[in-house]
Amino acid sequence: MAGPGWTSWRPLALARGLSSSALAEQLDGGQSFRWVEHAPGEWTGVFGRHVARLRASGGTVEWSGLAGDVATEPALLNYLDAAGEQERLADGLPWRSDPVLRAAMAVHPGLRILRQDPSEALLCFLCSSNKRIQQIRSMVAALSRGFGPPLGAGHTALPSWADLARAQEKELRACALGYRAAYVRGVALRLASSPDWADGWSRLETPALLERLRSLPGVGPKVAACVALFGFARLECFPVDTWIVQALASAYGLGGWDAARMEMFGRVHFGPAAGLAQQHLFAAARAGRLPGLSDGGARAPRPRSRARRRR
DNA sequence: ATGGACCCTTGAT
DNA sequence: ATCAAGGGTCCA
Numbered sequence: 273m274a275g276p277g278w279t280s281w282r283p284l285a286l287a288r289g290l291s292s293s294a295l296a297e298q299l300d301g302g303q304s305f306r307w308v309e310h311a312p313g314e315w316t317g318v319f320g321r322h323v324a325r326l327r328a329s330g331g332t333v334e335w336s337g338l339a340g341d342v343a344t345e346p347a348l349l350n351y352l353d354a355a356g357e358q359e360r361l362a363d364g365l366p367w368r369s370d371p372v373l374r375a376a377m378a379v380h381p382g383l384r385i386l387r388q389d390p391s392e393a394l395l396c397f398l399c400s401s402n403k404r405i406q407q408i409r410s411m412v413a414a415l416s417r418g419f420g421p422p423l424g425a426g427h428t429a430l431p432s433w434a435d436l437a438r439a440q441e442k443e444l445r446a447c448a449l450g451y452r453a454a455y456v457r458g459v460a461l462r463l464a465s466s467p468d469w470a471d472g473w474s475r476l477e478t479p480a481l482l483e484r485l486r487s488l489p490g491v492g493p494k495v496a497a498c499v500a501l502f503g504f505a506r507l508e509c510f511p512v513d514t515w516i517v518q519a520l521a522s523a524y525g526l527g528g529w530d531a532a533r534m535e536m537f538g539r540v541h542f543g544p545a546a547g548l549a550q551q552h553l554f555a556a557a558r559a560g561r562l563p564g565l566s567d568g569g570a571r572a573p574r575p576r577s578r579a580r581r582r583r
Numbered sequence: 584a585t586g587g588a589c590c591c592t593t594g595a596t
Numbered sequence: 597a598t599c600a601a602g603g604g605t606c607c608a
Contacts (some may be wrong), residue, residue: 302603401604407592408603450590455605492605513603531604554603 278325278425281334284348287356289331294380297555298352299326303386303502305396305409306430316427318416320389322347323427338424351387358384361507361545372523372563373542373549376556383555385548386502390470391463392430393503394485397495398455407448414447415456432467436460455490462488470503478506493531501547510538510546519557 290298292313299307299315307317307326314327322344325336333352337344349355362384367374377383399411412430419431419439436444437460444453463469473484481504485496497511512520512531520534521527529537542549556562 397603400602402590402602403604404593404602410592445590448591450592451588451605452590490605494604498603511603514601515603558603 277339278336279339281325281327281336284326284333284335284345284352284354286333286352286354288359288382290328290333290352290382291331291380292328294382295326295328295333297380297383298386300405301383301551301555301558302405303551304388304392305399305405305412306392308409318423318427318429319351320347320392321423321429323423323425324348340424353384353387358507358545358548362548365542365545365549370541373552376549376552376562379556379559379561380552383552385505385507385551387505388502390474390499390503391433393499394459394488394491395430395436395456397498397502398459398490399449399452400495400498401452401490411448411452415444415449418443418447433460433463433469434465434467437464452490458489459491474504478508481506482509493535497535497547501550507545507547508539508543510535510542510550512538513554515554515557516550519553519562523553523562 296309296313296315299317300309304317304319306319307315310316310325313329314325316325317323322341323338324344326348327334335345335348337348362377365373365377367377395415396408396412399415400408403411415436416428416430419435420428421431421435422428436456439457439460441453441457444456447453449456473481476484478500481500482496485491485499486493491499494511494513497509500506501509501511512534516538517531517534520529520537524537526534526537538550539546553562
């Protein structure tokens, strides 16, 4: 079937300007793994049950969607935080007193946290361990093609947990998931019978939510923080990955700290929008634009394990 | 509480 | 061809 085709490009009513580079960083900077740059500066992606195209020019974001889906625009507005709920949080970050953060935020001004579907964040970050962004994107694309419902124009939504529970681990491994196949299947078996799992979990306080997430197979502290941040809009969460470890070690003098201590540092130092600070630091570090990271190779010093936890 | 193994892909020697 | 490492987690 020919499919409904794309609507014409129209401006999206964002409360803030967004540069092309900040848009690219939001869509392809490790928050979501569902967007592809189909032409220079133009992105095609699937979020929830919607397909959209996005581009930015002169600070304005324009969008196009599948012609039968009138819900795409409101979904996009939510996804991109059009109302600007993160503006006040961003301004409240300690950039005035923290030159490292200030420099990081200057790399992609306007960069914000996407408001993703909880299941989408959970599935994608289950796949993320020991993988690069490009590889994660191909894994979730394979899962969608293999097990997800078609949306039109050749795109498919991510499979539901019930969809995934019907798949054998062998079939999941065929999507290049490796040992993550057992994680995905394990979570699918746990959640398949409660399609509205996220509604209940979203009412939990963040510490309880993190604990609940970590009870799922394959979800440790880092993935739990990512799911809470990107899937449940818990902006205070501070995922600590290898990039953040390096950034905090080199730019904040925290060499030798373990991830748990760094997470504590991040939440205390950056406050209620620590996750937003994390995303700026992550992006700046990957761009080689953090002090101490540009001087030859992104290689972390061997973590020393002398640092003791205290409480 | 620290050390490895884990599946698989990619990029660097 | 081999090696190392990748937005970690699990189990000794």
